[in-house]
Amino acid sequence: MLGIIYLLLAGMLGCEASKMLTGEGRSVSGINRIWLMLPASFGVGTLLLTWMVYIISWFFSVVGKAENPLLYGNIIGMTGAAVIMILLSVQKYRKQGSYRIWNIDKTQDKRRLKKEILLFGLLTVFITYMMFYVFYIKDGILYSGLTVYGDYAPHTAMMRSFSAGNNFPTQYPHYGGADVKYHFMFQFLTGNLEYLGMRIDFAYNIVSTLSLVGFLMLLYQLALRITGKMCCGVLALFLFFFRSGMAFFRFVWEHIQAGNLVETLEENTSFIGYTVNENWGLWNFNVYLNQRHLVFGLLMVTLALYLFMDWLEAGTAHEEKGILWIKNRIFSKEGWKSRNLDQALLMGMFLGLCAFWNGAAVIGGLLILCGFAIFSDGKVDYAVMAGVSIFFSWLQSKIFIVGSAMSPQIYLGFLAEDKTVPGVVKYLFWMSGVFFLGLVLMVWFMRRRERAILVSFLFPVIFAFVLLMTPDINVNHKYIMISYAFLTIFWAWAVCSLWKGRNGQSGIQKTMGKILAIVLVISLSVTGIYDFVVIIKGNGPGRRVTVNMNSELTQWLEENLEKNDLLLTPEYSMNEVTMSGAMLYCGWPYYAWSAGYDTNYRAAQAVTIYTTSDSETLKKTVQQEKITYILFEEGSEFEQQECREETIAAAYEKVYETQDGRIRIYKTTE
Known part of the structure; x- marks a missing residue:
């Protein structure tokens, strides 16, 4: 419900801003203004409110050291948007004697408008279906189609870094501990909507549908x-x-x-x-x-x-x-x-x-x-x-x-x-x-x-x-x-x-x-x-990547890793670990490489950590790279080299093991 309120507030705020931008009451002959104002209101309002929430959350996290900065960001941001709307409505009521969020354009082509309503109604149904077809949750399992999951991997990791973590100042989850070189505000919006109670597939698909339908309008x-x-x-x-x-x-x-x-x-x-x-x-x-x-x-x-x-x-x-x-x-x-x-x-x-x-x-x-x-x-x-x-x-x-x-x-x-x-x-x-x-x-x-x-x-x-x-x-x-x-x-x-x-x-x-x-x-x-x-x-049945959204591993990582912890894992793409929002030392390298990060260096360091038999080399490399947790998975490889556990297990304390014994996590700091 809070997520819906957020989007409605964004739309109302955007409507007022769009009137200033486009000229209230201005129309072009033969064009129904509603299809200009609807997407403009969504786009401008979402842009303004989301930046407002991000900046406030950043301040409370970085300056105020708050553990839950999105709480303050949303309370202040959404309240501020509501206050702005109230002040504008009061001002317009005093000036005009009445107030409407939307002034109906009397010059609209009503015959064409009916056809356009049908067109965009069908378009919205079609796009919504396609968004959910390739990305949805059923019975606690996230399904992501094979033609799209590769891009969703870094995007969902970024979303969860906000909804389940405290990613301020913002880092890139597949190359944690560094700056963020990849545009991330759309993912922040989706993550924030999940934080406000909207399930991640609904958050991602609703915002995506509104964006695509708005663009097509x-x-x-x-x-x-x-x-x-x-x-x-x-x-x-x-x-x-x-x-x-x-x-x-x-x-x-x-x-x-x-x-x-x-x-x-x-x-x-x-x-x-x-x-x-x-x-x-x-x-x-x-x-x-x-x-x-x-x-x-x-x-x-x-x-x-x-x-x-x-x-x-x-x-x-x-x-x-x-x-x-x-x-x-x-x-x-x-x-x-x-x-x-x-x-x-x-x-x-x-x-x-x-x-x-x-x-x-x-x-x-x-x-x-x-x-x-x-x-x-x-x-x-x-x-x-x-x-x-x-x-x-x-x-x-x-x-x-x-x-x-x-x-x-x-x-x-x-x-x-x-x-x-x-x-x-x-x-x-x-x-x-x-x-x-x-x-x-x-x-x-x-x-x-x-x-x-x-x-x-x-x-x-x-x-x-x-x-x-x-x-x-x-x-x-x-x-x-x-x-x-x-x-x-x-x-x-x-x-x-x-x-x-x-x-x-x-x-x-x-x-x-x-x-x-x-x-x-x-x-x-x-x-x-x-x-x-x-x-x-x-992207049909049998051609989807699945992730257990109720994973105990995901929950443990969410509860135990702090915002500045750096987790060494195999070269993961999208799984229970990335869904925790944890900062990976070196996830699937293509994502970070294409964004401009030096993945070759980190890959070499990760290979050293996973394959060395010298405990001093291990400790020196881990300390140098500021890695706080090492995840070992049975049978895993890094850069086509088999990962070994003996040296890691002898040097560090094991703090977590999955029930099936497949994954073990070691903490490198006291």
């Missing part, structure tokens, strides 16, 4: 604003779920030749793909099921894009042509004069506060807004917005990260095996089919406004093929996914235009247009549809 609104057609908004959502690519066509052709197509389609439970790591599911809906914090960031980014469409539309509405128009956008007073500085400041702050919710989304959003700025009037507002956003991002990095947050370097070609221009073109064709390459042709048939938007949406793709921000180049796929999500609008527009046809066309021409539209939709979505089938099969 804004994507639909953006499509409607760009194209003016509801069918384009609906089709853009369809193309968002089911990606374009050549993998299915090639897959089918190969198995037709082999004579086993039907059996393979029925039995296959792995993602298909012929480009590097495409079979990881890098490009399909699975990304949004396992990287759930990405869509919260995209929600805030899409809100910013929608608001800054005002600036872009003003800039592209001028009648000058060619070089003169470009010159006036860059070298004229009108091109730089501020239009709405308050809105730019607020949006910059909100985007900046998203840096530790999902940094990739913020970078992708700023790249698109950079494209908007080139073609817009009011460039001062863009500069202010970007400056404020970068400042808040920098401030968080200085607080949470020791050293540099990122180490950008030139890395041309992304995952293309051939890094030349022809090689990249070939890669894009096999990876996405006509999706990206076809836009090059499409742009010539567009007006100035649409052309400016499309080019801006491509900026994150260009970034992905030029710069490397983390040790793992695969992470750049998020920038391509960000561009992909927004570019679906233009393919939806192309399909709808072909289907409708133009005035003056003959019946045969219109029929041919409809056929071409159907062929285009199939080519743009069939690979994604098959990927979705694989998601369903690959």
Whole structure:
């Protein structure tokens, strides 16, 4: 119940903030404002309240030395939000003689509104089902699908470090005892909701559903604003779920030749793909099921894009042509004069506060807004917005990260095996089919406004093929996914235009247009549809990782380990140990390595501890690495080397053993 109250308070707080951000009562012709305000209220309110609770909890833990800092954080934060709401309502009541949380937009299209309610109602049911399909608890057992559990491992560990622990100052559970280099606020929110009494699967799935539905509402609104057609908004959502690519066509052709197509389609439970790591599911809906914090960031980014469409539309509405128009956008007073500085400041702050919710989304959003700025009037507002956003991002990095947050370097070609221009073109064709390459042709048939938007949406793709921000180049796929999500609008527009046809066309021409539209939709979505089938099969019965949520081992770790204790374990991913929220010395190395930690060093030290026969070497290494507990599991290995217990057992006191004798824990300090 407290978790629901938290989300309601966040929504109410966000509603008031969103009115200031978007301009209360302001509407765009043909667009029902409710689908802007609902996601904006959730996103902004959740952002503000969650940061408030985190900062207060941090203060009580670090400064006040409180053992239960979330208690104070939630009491003060939620009470503060309620007081703010009461003061605002009293102020508005005195000013207006009445007060409503939400003013009904009288200009709304009621006929379209009914269709939109049905659309988003069905969408919410579908997304909720999918979230619970891959992550749920039944009879005390947590089930996590095989295509997603790898990402859930570090995320659930971070959640439990807050709900079951005292992770202030915040550390990364799979690389404890150091700073936190990975964006964690979405996980903090979920962990806090579990702390407030909401079961972890409900907390994670509800927030994920609200984030994804909210983002799709804004994507639909953006499509409607760009194209003016509801069918384009609906089709853009369809193309968002089911990606374009050549993998299915090639897959089918190969198995037709082999004579086993039907059996393979029925039995296959792995993602298909012929480009590097495409079979990881890098490009399909699975990304949004396992990287759930990405869509919260995209929600805030899409809100910013929608608001800054005002600036872009003003800039592209001028009648000058060619070089003169470009010159006036860059070298004229009108091109730089501020239009709405308050809105730019607020949006910059909100985007900046998203840096530790999902940094990739913020970078992708700023790249698109950079494209908007080139073609817009009011460039001062863009500069202010970007400056404020970068400042808040920098401030968080200085607080949470020791050293540099990122180490950008030139890395041309992304995952293309051939890094030349022809090689990249070939890669894009096999990876996405006509999706990206076809836009090059499409742009010539567009007006100035649409052309400016499309080019801006491509900026994150260009970034992905030029710069490397983390040790793992695969992470750049998020920038391509960000561009992909927004570019679906233009393919939806192309399909709808072909289907409708133009005035003056003959019946045969219109029929041919409809056929071409159907062929285009199939080519743009069939690979994604098959990927979705694989998601369903690959996370079904017998293909789920399970964790006992009532484990005595988990309970013992929660009760006995302090916030600064460091636990050495085998290279665990997601199990009863990680669910305790304990700080692991070196968990599954990929998670920490891809976030920028030196896992090779710790792996070498862990191997020494687990394999040495010299007690002095053992004690010296343990003391040097500040390890307070060592967990030994029967038959376990570390970096493919068998773990030994004799030296550890002789040097330290055994403080815990599971009933089956499989796991034993040794304390290294008195």
